[in-house]
Amino acid sequence: MSSTIEQFREETRAWLEANCPASMRTPMPEDELIWGGREIQFKSDDQRLWFERMRDKGWFAPDWPTEYGGGGLDPEQAAVLSSEMRRLGCRPPQINLGIWMLGPVLLEFGSEEQKRELLPPMARGETRWCQGFSEPNAGSDLASLRTSAREDGDDFVVNGTKIWTSYGNKSDWMYALVRTGPQQPKHAGISLLVLDMKSPGVTATPIDLISGKSSFCQVFFDEVRVPKRNLIGPLNGGWTLAKALLQHERKAMSKFSESALPTHFDLAAHLHEYLPEPASTGEIALHQRAVACLMDEHAFRLTNRRMLEGMRAREDMSGVMAISKLVHSEQERDKFEILLDLMGHRGLGFSTQAHREREVAMTGAWLASFAQTIAGGSSEVQLNVIAKRVLGLPDSK
Numbered sequence: 001m002s003s004t005i006e007q008f009r010e011e012t013r014a015w016l017e018a019n020c021p022a023s024m025r026t027p028m029p030e031d032e033l034i035w036g037g038r039e040i041q042f043k044s045d046d047q048r049l050w051f052e053r054m055r056d057k058g059w060f061a062p063d064w065p066t067e068y069g070g071g072g073l074d075p076e077q078a079a080v081l082s083s084e085m086r087r088l089g090c091r092p093p094q095i096n097l098g099i100w101m102l103g104p105v106l107l108e109f110g111s112e113e114q115k116r117e118l119l120p121p122m123a124r125g126e127t128r129w130c131q132g133f134s135e136p137n138a139g140s141d142l143a144s145l146r147t148s149a150r151e152d153g154d155d156f157v158v159n160g161t162k163i164w165t166s167y168g169n170k171s172d173w174m175y176a177l178v179r180t181g182p183q184q185p186k187h188a189g190i191s192l193l194v195l196d197m198k199s200p201g202v203t204a205t206p207i208d209l210i211s212g213k214s215s216f217c218q219v220f221f222d223e224v225r226v227p228k229r230n231l232i233g234p235l236n237g238g239w240t241l242a243k244a245l246l247q248h249e250r251k252a253m254s255k256f257s258e259s260a261l262p263t264h265f266d267l268a269a270h271l272h273e274y275l276p277e278p279a280s281t282g283e284i285a286l287h288q289r290a291v292a293c294l295m296d297e298h299a300f301r302l303t304n305r306r307m308l309e310g311m312r313a314r315e316d317m318s319g320v321m322a323i324s325k326l327v328h329s330e331q332e333r334d335k336f337e338i339l340l341d342l343m344g345h346r347g348l349g350f351s352t353q354a355h356r357e358r359e360v361a362m363t364g365a366w367l368a369s370f371a372q373t374i375a376g377g378s379s380e381v382q383l384n385v386i387a388k389r390v391l392g393l394p395d396s397k
């Protein structure tokens with residue numbers, strides 16, 4: 001490794017040690033996630049401080065060019081920053097779908113005007129974004145989407161509905177796939193639009209979930225006027241952008257639980273707490289499942305490191321990226337299944353009358369872990385993608 005990158009590592013380490021408050025170096029419970037946006041809320045002064053310091057460095061989007069609000073780091077430096085943050089256990093200072101998913105697509109396909117208008121507020125955590133892709137009859141088969149956008153003067157007029165829109169009711173902006181070419185073959189008549197969620201005619205209705213949370217919405221569009229300059233990429237050319245965006249989504253999702261509780265390493269602690277001395281055949285089998293799960297996680301982390309090294313060396317890592325989301329979400333679900341089995345009668349708690357708070361939280365997290373095997377493309381669909389695009393297998397007749 002060159003001495004310049006080693007120097008960058010030392011400076012970054014020193015900066016993080018001086019600027020990341022101690023309370024921001026602890027695992028992050030879900031209710032302490034910070035979402036950027038117009039209505040940002042901090043739970044502590046340390047959270048605000050950490051957010052502001054990282055924002056001012058441009059490190060919400062470390063590898064974006066500085067003229068668009070990013071940190072201007074090259075891929076190698078960005079990888080060093082993320083490994084130093086992991087080493088110190090720094091919490092992500094904010095979560096923002098815009099930065100993870102739309103931002104890279106805008107950098108590749110957006111006009112200069114769109115980049116200058118949309119990227120800087122995203123990179124400062126001032127706008128919160130949601131994704132308007134899925135519809136009631138267009139999830140895995142996304143290209144069947146029907147929400148329409150007809151041209152009318154300087155605007156598109158949008159009608160229809162999106163579903164499973166995460167935090168649609170809390171977001172400032174949406175990136176949405178809409179049908180602009182109803183007469184064209186289904187993949188060829190789709191465009192990508194960005195729209196302000198405060199536009200007249202947009203209604204976001206929360207959907208209650210089995211986990212007791214309500215992070216999803218169904219969003220309705222009734223004659224919503226969207227300026228034509230909000231079209232990203234070519235008219236009817238949205239499918240190419242959607243595919244690129246989904247790749248970024250899957251890459252982001254394979255990192256989702258890095259700071260989630262409980263981690264695989266907490267699994268080892270749970271093993272000692274709930275099953276310190278396995279005796280019966282069943283207990284020994286459970287112990288073995290837990291150990292296998294820890295080993296799989298370790299292998300996954302090593303693969304991720306290999307992927308980062310490959311990306312740095314500009315090798316084609318698209319195959320590993322496609323596999324990464326599938327493996328990670330399946331492993332996360334397995335982890336929670338094992339945790340619940342370990343907890344025995346302490347598992348599946350729904351109220352704090354009979355269970356401890358963290359046991360009830362575990363039930364919610366277990367249920368949510370199933371959702372991650374569906375979000376961003378279900379495991380079955382991921383397997384199809386890997387079969388076709390990575391392994392080159394033919395379509396089944």
Ligand SMILES: Cc1cc2nc3c(=O)[nH]c(=O)nc-3n(C[C@H](O)[C@H](O)[C@H](O)COP(=O)(O)OP(=O)(O)OC[C@H]3O[C@@H](n4cnc5c(N)ncnc54)[C@H](O)[C@@H]3O)c2cc1C
Nearest residue numbers: 131132133134139140164165166371374375376377378380
């Ligand atoms: C936590 C979470 C967050 C989400 N957030 C968003 C969001 O913010 N914005 C958004 O637009 N969407 C979001 N979604 C929606 C998500 O993208 C869809 O749920 C997903 O693409 C699956 O679509 P569907 O629910 O319509 O299921 P369907 O497509 O109806 O699938 C039903 C079942 O059939 C299987 N199946 C379907 N087609 C095939 C096939 N060809 N081969 C084999 N099996 C198949 C699927 O694997 C699944 O098991 C989210 C979903 C979840 C769970």
